[in-house]
Amino acid sequence: MKWKSNDIAWMQQALWLARCGRGFTEPNPMVGAVWVRNGKLLASGFHHRVGTAHAERVALEKVNSRGGTLYVTLEPCVHFGRTPPCVDLILEKGVERVVACAQDPDPRVNGRGFARLREAGVKVDVGCLEDVHARINQRYLAFHRRGRPWVVLKAGLSLDGRLTDESGCSQWVTPKVMRDAAHSLRGEFSAVMVGAGTARKDNPRLDLRQADWQGKGHLRVVLDSRNILPPDLHLFGDQERFPTVVFSAETAENKLPRTSLQRFVSAASGGVNLDEVLRELAKMAVGSLMVEGGPMLLNAFLCRGLWDEVILFCAAALLGGTNAPGLLSRAMPVERPLRFKRQRIFEMPGGFIFRGVA
Numbered sequence: 001m002k003w004k005s006n007d008i009a010w011m012q013q014a015l016w017l018a019r020c021g022r023g024f025t026e027p028n029p030m031v032g033a034v035w036v037r038n039g040k041l042l043a044s045g046f047h048h049r050v051g052t053a054h055a056e057r058v059a060l061e062k063v064n065s066r067g068g069t070l071y072v073t074l075e076p077c078v079h080f081g082r083t084p085p086c087v088d089l090i091l092e093k094g095v096e097r098v099v100a101c102a103q104d105p106d107p108r109v110n111g112r113g114f115a116r117l118r119e120a121g122v123k124v125d126v127g128c129l130e131d132v133h134a135r136i137n138q139r140y141l142a143f144h145r146r147g148r149p150w151v152v153l154k155a156g157l158s159l160d161g162r163l164t165d166e167s168g169c170s171q172w173v174t175p176k177v178m179r180d181a182a183h184s185l186r187g188e189f190s191a192v193m194v195g196a197g198t199a200r201k202d203n204p205r206l207d208l209r210q211a212d213w214q215g216k217g218h219l220r221v222v223l224d225s226r227n228i229l230p231p232d233l234h235l236f237g238d239q240e241r242f243p244t245v246v247f248s249a250e251t252a253e254n255k256l257p258r259t260s261l262q263r264f265v266s267a268a269s270g271g272v273n274l275d276e277v278l279r280e281l282a283k284m285a286v287g288s289l290m291v292e293g294g295p296m297l298l299n300a301f302l303c304r305g306l307w308d309e310v311i312l313f314c315a316a317a318l319l320g321g322t323n324a325p326g327l328l329s330r331a332m333p334v335e336r337p338l339r340f341k342r343q344r345i346f347e348m349p350g351g352f353i354f355r356g357v358a
Helices: 005-019 055-060 086-092 112-119 130-136 138-146 176-188 196-202 274-283 295-304
Strands: 032-037 040-046 069-074 097-102 123-126 150-157 191-195 219-223 244-249 263-265 288-291 309-315 342-348 351-357
Touching: 005 032, 005 040, 005 055, 005 069, 005 097, 005 130, 032 055, 040 055, 055 069, 055 086, 069 130, 086 112, 097 112, 097 130, 112 123, 130 138, 138 150, 150 176, 150 295, 176 288, 176 309, 176 342, 176 351, 191 196, 191 295, 196 219, 196 295, 219 274, 244 274, 263 274, 274 295, 288 295
Parallel strands: 069 097, 097 123, 150 288, 150 309, 191 219, 191 288, 219 244, 244 263
Antiparallel strands: 032 040, 032 069, 309 351, 342 351
């Protein structure tokens, strides 16, 4: 279908609105909606955070009007969840046409919303700027396609690819402005993970302290195969806003839970089964996971192929050393290196950020 310029323009606005929900909507998608009649904007809105009104409802309830065209970035829901079905309100408002980027892969929707609208006589057109939407909601779409979270591997490293110096020290590899950006990045995800080694050595909080993420929480995930981490670590504080999930091996001698979200999974390669960990996180509605672990954990995900995106905070500095660990321990042949389908580079004071999607 060839889209008219006005359809594209209104949908671009809806997609811009959808991005405003980044970090707050998971496990729901980011959705924007624009209500138009006779070429004039009636109202617009976006899904602010999980549990609140969907984008369609936000827009349609802003004004007392009827008819027109509703531009929405994803298929309207037709089921009762945390909020009522959006399709019911669209019909109640007498909307004559609905334009959407894509069908919702959620099994509770998956074409049912469009079918209900068409049965009621509403004209439905699907596919406008679908490629743009696919990038915005790549995590949501992948979650429903594969049944596991979107996995991002984050690392701070030197220009020559060293995660630590030869003594194993990794703190302050990158300058403060980059470390602050890395901390703020946590807000985009449902969960943040480290291994037991990092938890013991660095004692991280894995929380959010930036004003932009006020009220935003996420799961903190730690892999402790032997279940021996000391209980006074920062990770075990503030369980209300940042609950901690501990994954230990079923073979661990200590079966005493450290938190209410303790999980025991099968052992693998001296640790825990990462595939099983990701399946368990999916059951907990974790749509995206950022792995902040050290070299061993990052390499475990890379070597298992259990990653979707890499975010590297590269300092404009050289560390050198033949024994300093790099990001990828497994040697790759030059004709078959790990490559990225899409990548972006952002320059920052003292270095740059690389984001690459598998």
